[in-house]
Amino acid sequence: MAAFSFIMFLLMALNKQAQTSNQKIVVIGAGLAGLTAAYRLRQKDHDIEVYEARPRVGGRVHTVLVRNLDNGYSNAELGAQNLTDGGESKHILSLIKELELELVDEHTPFQGMFYHQGIYYERTKIVEQIREKNPNFSTLLDNEINTPGSMETVINKLNLDEAQKAFITFVMNAYEGLSVSLLSTNIHNLKTLRYVLSGGLSQAHANLTEKPLLHRMSIKAGNARLPEELARRLGNRLHLNKILKKVNYHNSKEIELTFSDSQTVKCNKLILAIPCSVYNNIQFDKRLIDTNILKQIRYLHYGAIGKILVPVKSHSEEKNQWLSSAQMGVFFNDDHQLFNVYCIHEKEPDLLNPDFYQNTLSILKNCFNHTQFLEDIPHHAEDLNFVKYDTPVAKSWRSDPYVQGAYSAFDITVQELIDKRECHHGVEVKALFAPIHDKLFFAGEHATILDEIGTMEAAVESGERIATLVDAILN
Numbered sequence: 311m312a313a314f315s316f317i318m319f320l321l322m323a324l325n326k327q328a329q330t331s332n333q334k335i336v337v338i339g340a341g342l343a344g345l346t347a348a349y350r351l352r353q354k355d356h357d358i359e360v361y362e363a364r365p366r367v368g369g370r371v372h373t374v375l376v377r378n379l380d381n382g383y384s385n386a387e388l389g390a391q392n393l394t395d396g397g398e399s400k401h402i403l404s405l406i407k408e409l410e411l412e413l414v415d416e417h418t419p420f421q422g423m424f425y426h427q428g429i430y431y432e433r434t435k436i437v438e439q440i441r442e443k444n445p446n447f448s449t450l451l452d453n454e455i456n457t458p459g460s461m462e463t464v465i466n467k468l469n470l471d472e473a474q475k476a477f478i479t480f481v482m483n484a485y486e487g488l489s490v491s492l493l494s495t496n497i498h499n500l501k502t503l504r505y506v507l508s509g510g511l512s513q514a515h516a517n518l519t520e521k522p523l524l525h526r527m528s529i530k531a532g533n534a535r536l537p538e539e540l541a542r543r544l545g546n547r548l549h550l551n552k553i554l555k556k557v558n559y560h561n562s563k564e565i566e567l568t569f570s571d572s573q574t575v576k577c578n579k580l581i582l583a584i585p586c587s588v589y590n591n592i593q594f595d596k597r598l599i600d601t602n603i604l605k606q607i608r609y610l611h612y613g614a615i616g617k618i619l620v621p622v623k624s625h626s627e628e629k630n631q632w633l634s635s636a637q638m639g640v641f642f643n644d645d646h647q648l649f650n651v652y653c654i655h656e657k658e659p660d661l662l663n664p665d666f667y668q669n670t671l672s673i674l675k676n677c678f679n680h681t682q683f684l685e686d687i688p689h690h691a692e693d694l695n696f697v698k699y700d701t702p703v704a705k706s707w708r709s710d711p712y713v714q715g716a717y718s719a720f721d722i723t724v725q726e727l728i729d730k731r732e733c734h735h736g737v738e739v740k741a742l743f744a745p746i747h748d749k750l751f752f753a754g755e756h757a758t759i760l761d762e763i764g765t766m767e768a769a770v771e772s773g774e775r776i777a778t779l780v781d782a783i784l785n
Contacts, residue, residue, distance in 0.1 A: 334578050335356055335577060335579040336359050336361065336579070336580050337581045337583055338361055339361075339362060340361075340541065341368060341370060341537070342368070342536065343583040343754045344362075344369075344583030344584075347773040347780075348360045349543060350773070350778070352544060354781050356780075358544075359547050359548075360547060360548045361549050361554065362552060370717065371537055372387065372693075372705065373532030375696060375697065375699065376621060376698075377701075378621045384621075384648050385645075386619045387528070387533055388691055389705075390765070392526050392528065393529075394525045395765045396760065396766060396767020397767070400767075401767055401774055402770040405536070411535055411539065414528050416525075418524050421433070422630050424436055425673055425677065426476050430677060431473060434509070437507065437509050440468070440477075443474075450467060451504050454495050456496065456725070458495075461490040461493035461503065462491040464500070465503070476636040478503070478507075480654070481506050481634070482502060484634070484654060486720070487764050491722075492723070494725040496725065498720050498763070499720050526644060555568050557594045557598060557599075562747070563578070564577070565579075578749065579783075580751065582750070582752050583752075585718070588713065609724060610724065612707075612714065612717060614655050615715075616653040616708070617651065617704065618670075618688050618703070618704045619648050620648060620651060620683060620684060622649050622682060623681065624680065624682075625681065628681055630678060633674065638651055638653045640652070640674060649674070661705075662690060662704055671685060688704035689701045718755060718764050727741060734779060735779060737775060737778055739757070740759060743757040745779065751776050754769060755769040758772045
């Protein structure tokens, strides 16, 4: 009898293994979230394929090489830059260590200027002046958690002059990714404002010391080395230049995908690791995803961010480390051979406009008067990693057809849903991005359960967690 029971158990186990091995999983999107999920599922011997619209991997991680004024080439990021924007960033740092990639780890002085209507203000002094005018700002912010309105409403309640308001508005927009009129009064956004008013940048960069330092960490030779290494390990299971156009649902069993080149692919599990901003470009079967859920996902806003990388040569007497205005933030590359000019509300035609660029340079020169600039007009960035440029190079994420924006945030549009949680098969997920029929899954920095949304850490965390969920369902 015991032998019969063992045989039955063995047959059931083999049958379950066969069923699992027949389950085809497709990941759409080869950014950090999609590649991480695919890599982890492949480690579990699942049948996995990844399809990416771009001719490269990495998504919003985009490394290029720019000739500096010493005639060498500097690695620089047109997209995601600082690993520590995710706080402890334990998920991505663990993955980087596992893949044996090296890190660049530094602390730079958090010292800079804010430019507004012809006047340059020291950051420390403008923050001190704001605090003096608002001694009870902490209590005010506590009372604003999840109240009607946006972060703009909250900022308007502070006692600020025009320059102070422009400073606070820029920092919130630049760090959180959205205009303050679109940021909800979620506790995370209010914490960011609290830390800005306390002299820091965010909860991840509190900087509450007398001489604050900004912790910056990146991957040696470029952040794109991480997605490139993940792609290498996936081998021929990764397919580039595949733009998803249609998702059909057949007999409540198979999902059929149609790409722009008319190729169709069938799968049993689908992981969408793409920004919500491009869901409008895809036709979804109503039997798979409810119209109301789809509408809410499509409502999410993404930041209008652009970057210009400008070769510079800085002198040791240069005391400022960064400059910001109502429209841009400027900081040195980790090798101090480039300026990263981080623009908000800008489309690529503006970034490449000679008048816009010359006006930007004039503002910079008056602040960084010990720095030499390459004044050539910026070149449009190709959608490839590690391309070499001999001039300044510009990239607008809002103009990018595969993102149509930079990164997500705690958006006022879906204020009540953006942080609601559920549990599926023992794995926590955001309710807005909960699995559908245990067949459709969502991954990406927008789907993270971490507070630091919109970061590389958030993308990797999401990919790891969704891979765990899919594996649990299949086993």
